[in-house]
Amino acid sequence: MGRRRRLSFDDNLLSEVSRGARAVVVCPDIRGQQHDLDADSRLAEACGLALAIGIVVADASVIPVRQVKPGTLFGSGQVENIATACEQHEAELVVIDGALSAIQQRNLEESLRRKVIDRTGLILEIFGERAATAEGRLQVELAHLDYQQSRLVRSWTHLERQRGGFGFLGGPGETQIEADRRMIRQRMGRLRKELEQVRKTRALHRERRSRAPWPVIALVGYTNAGKSTLFNKLTGEAVMAEDLLFATLDPTMRSVRLPGVEKVILSDTVGFISDLPTQLVAAFRATLEEVTGADVIVHVRDMANPASAAQKAQVLAVLGDLGVANGEEGQGDAIPVVEAWNKTDLLTSPEHDRLIESAQLDENSVPISAVTGEGVEALLTRLDALLTAGAKVHEIVLPAASGQKIAWLHAHGEVIEDDVVDEGGEEPRRRVLVRLTPKELGRFESLVD
Template structure:
């Protein structure tokens, strides 16, 4: 194997940008000039609005600070050309435009096969990334926790393993052995794939350790009688802004796709119906997106397990987006893929009503007022947020149940817990142990039984 080959194949996917993004110069990042193409396959009956698709693709590119989008366009195609994706005339036309714009990187908003990528790079003399590659770049740039980094690494290696056909020019050569065993030896591509598989095995072992730690944290949270509320939604729907508004946290929130990658959890105190305090745990999660790479759906399943454990899901929607209904469908599909049932407790949060015109805003507010579990808010101005929090609190109002029990004298820890929870109505000492009368919620009873 040639020196450096394995390192390139198995290193963090974030290293990929070192090959096509500009180097640091005079302590400033020289931005790479990028051109965004959105293929619109006219024969595809399931295709969506190409204008909205192009806008989202440009927003994805803008999410990487190293890129400068100097051009973008929709390319209408009756069908995909297997070898080059586009027809020869369109390839030449694009080549001339990109040459004039001094384009260094082309981003294709859709899947591009290794053969198509190799041929287009050869024709245009530029680097090329497809939608999956770009999203992996963004995730690599944003991952902060150990688990997030490992998951991006695994997703990237899985993606790159399928593209070794174009990764190096030496792959057709065969590497001979030491002469002890007959035969021509394994091909270079087989060696590189084997190296990636070995690296994936090492990463899985590391990730298993991290996941075990998360499970311990989850188990410790389970002992706390606070319900978990998870925020989900299409990327850039305003989840982190809402999270910051209600918790006072300082989670990175910006008008860009995938501003949040790693999950963040905070304890939140809200008023209950009786004027007292109710404590919940609020979890902010990574934003979903249409056509999410399959590698990332699998890799980030553990990250999104917080949603599986949630007692209530808040589905935050950008109600001002023209694509809001499609985005809702994408989110619900991914939730189903994660194992969330359709009847799971969920509130729809129609965010960004402050961006609607008066007529559209009035219509949305009217509908939200008359439909169950729909709340129109603005995370920026705070409008509608108190009503939403009141509904969250009311959701967790539980009828209390009175129980009589005998607790052995040896169970001092359980007795102490009952008094800490304030559920003991009366207590008498008998020959068998403490005779207690308690008034508690089903959640408290369940927690007591599991102690």
């Protein structure tokens, strides 16, 4: 017997097509399907996803689909038009901005004689390339396997020639596919256990940070809205920030100073996108849960994008799923949300003026440019006001030897008075009048001498 070929979990979906491959991008506009973005915006986003993985977009088009064909999604004439476009533009890859079943993908590849990849596969490929941390790689691999297990028939069609017998005797081809599925299920089980351990570890880290004296600000927003650029502007770091969809994936945390707060932890999270594959929604939930532990959420919006309003709706939907924001105003039960209206430098003068006027009517919206720095100081002032809102003056009496707690009050509160209390021959004590927020008071009370 020959050696059985084992399924490789490291194979990329685009392994047959090198970076720099020419592609035809097709956005099916299916009658009756509702989308937050219009067809042209979805096509532009699909092209951005292709560019993000190094694919050259040779041609892009929206194809109206009146009735979905179970075998190919498109009608026969539309498939021929796609094939003609591939020939004219010498494309070796076809990107479909939608979900394809395994059968549809296989049939399109046979008809077009080219590699075909759908939106889910493309996003998975981007995430697989960009994930840098161990957790991110685990999440991507789990999502990839979940996607891959339904396409084993397509991936292993060379085995169908080996099938023999009849009835329940399926032959070696059936056995190979079932073995591959079993390997995937086993691997997915191990990954879920590892991710559950990571989830518990992250929860412990969040709990530890909640006891720490520093508040947390989380940057969220649609992909390519400028979160990482703003993060770099505020922290002086050099986190990857390019004009690409999903330029950064893994969350990054750094400390910054605000006018009235000595130290704040700033968290840069993964960007959101419309129609995010369900495999990734589940896999990256632990990463997004970092947002739930924030004191303030900064929703970074790309105001130069015509689809900015639709993108905002997508972000609010995800935040609502996490239980940290609801309603049209984006306000959560406990976590305030500030909108940073980014990319003002790309607006025309009339558009810029209108944006400034609109922001003056909404105290939780701040026009900024993360590139030029316009409005960044105003954003910091607004964040400082939110973090110090509700602060009250408290009288705290401590033993004079409690240097750590006294230093903490001076570092994180607004100390109004600090006197030594004379109590005769007893141990000297310090009376401190300090203005603290309820959260800061709770953190102070959790300090251990």
